[in-house]
Amino acid sequence: MEFRILSLSHKQPWQPNKLPFEVGDAPPFGPETLPTGVTRKFEGWSLLLGKEENAELLKWIFGTYFPKALATKSLISVPARKVPSGLGGINDVLGLLFPKGVSSEKVVVDLRD
DSSP: EEEEEOOOOOOOBBBTTTSSSSTTTTSSOSHHHOOOOOOEEEEEEEHTSGGGGGGHHHHIIIIIHHHHHHHHHHSSSOOEEEEEEEHHHHHHHHHHHHHTTTSSEEEEEEEOO
């Protein structure tokens, strides 16, 4: 049995040119020990949806689930914090995300700025 974690949340400090986890490894959350026979593998949900065997799931999510969930407000978007200066603002974004993270908001960089 494989246990997949489909989101990422971490509290590790940001280090330039280093991810706070190894791609494919478990991110630093969840139970420390798992039942015998269960392995943990981290894959972002968008990575899973890009696989050919999940084409019908991708179609259902964007064609059925998201439209209905948005219409009934069972899925709502989080507020956006726009960071000015286009690519010049990337270091500011990293400073927001990695020392302590953000909660219930997304951070947006407009490359046209």
